[in-house]
Amino acid sequence: MTTTITLHVTGRDGRATTHRLPARGTLMVLLRDAARAPVEGLCGGCATCGTCHIYLPEDWGPRLPAPAPHEAAMLEMLEHARPGRSRLACQIAATPALDGLMLELAPEE
Numbered sequence: 001m002t003t004t005i006t007l008h009v010t011g012r013d014g015r016a017t018t019h020r021l022p023a024r025g026t027l028m029v030l031l032r033d034a035a036r037a038p039v040e041g042l043c044g045g046c047a048t049c050g051t052c053h054i055y056l057p058e059d060w061g062p063r064l065p066a067p068a069p070h071e072a073a074m075l076e077m078l079e080h081a082r083p084g085r086s087r088l089a090c091q092i093a094a095t096p097a098l099d100g101l102m103l104e105l106a107p108e109e
Contacts, residue, residue: 005094008102009037023096028052028089037105045090047071050078052089053106060101064092080107
């Protein structure tokens, strides 16, 4: 039996959608494939392109593992990065702990 999670996604156009998705893989894969959000993930999840840049509510930061050094370095290079809120969706495991997450797609770089 596959566990599912609910994600609330605000797109770059400001439109909010809710998705019930399987808790597997990474958040980038869920957004790109299952939720059909405009998340490119050009680097395939290596944290080297920033095309899966998202904003999380500040209270979610402590709920997730801290960004690894390579993710933090990529975030520092992004024009639209917001300290404490920016993450790369490719570096966040899609686990049941994300159930109810409200996120916003960052502007394209």
